[in-house]
Amino acid sequence: MAIPPIPATADVQFIPGKGTLYIDKLVDPSGDPLSVLDIDQGFTLSGRITLPGWLSGKGLVWLAADQLGGPIDKVVGNYPVSITGATSTTDPPNITYNWSITVKSPTLPDSSAMYKFGVVFVLQTLGGGHTDIGAFVDLGAFLVV
Secondary structure (H helix, E strand, O other): OOOOOOOOOEEEEEOOOOOEEEEEEEEOOOOOOOOOOOOOEEEEEEEEEEEEEEEEOOEEEEEEEEEEEOEEEEEEEEEEEEOOOOOOOOOOOOOEEEEEEEOOOOOOOOOEEEEEEEEEEEEEEOOOEEEEEEEEEEEEEEOOO
């Protein structure tokens, strides 16, 4: 049985600069194996985003679920991140922003089904507009019971 690729990282795409999306841990109170998640108790995915200090805007991290062999294909949780930028006027350092998403029933039904999960980070302008800044991590398949 495959173990989910956690911890995981992905580069955040933008120019100039460098950023990283981190998936640090998956917590399922029902215990091992982590490839089987108990939706009654819920599960929590958490991580962080590291971005250049000069960047500001509205960040959004979301968890998408696609049911294999079934009709569910949706965002099952999100976490808004206020990208504040640094107060330093010269060469601001990278800033780390933490995030956490918890999923419980009825967000996903309490039935045994297999899902592919992916975590996405996007940056919007302060007014909520689209930018070309983002990253994703494909977490692979999980059995949700």
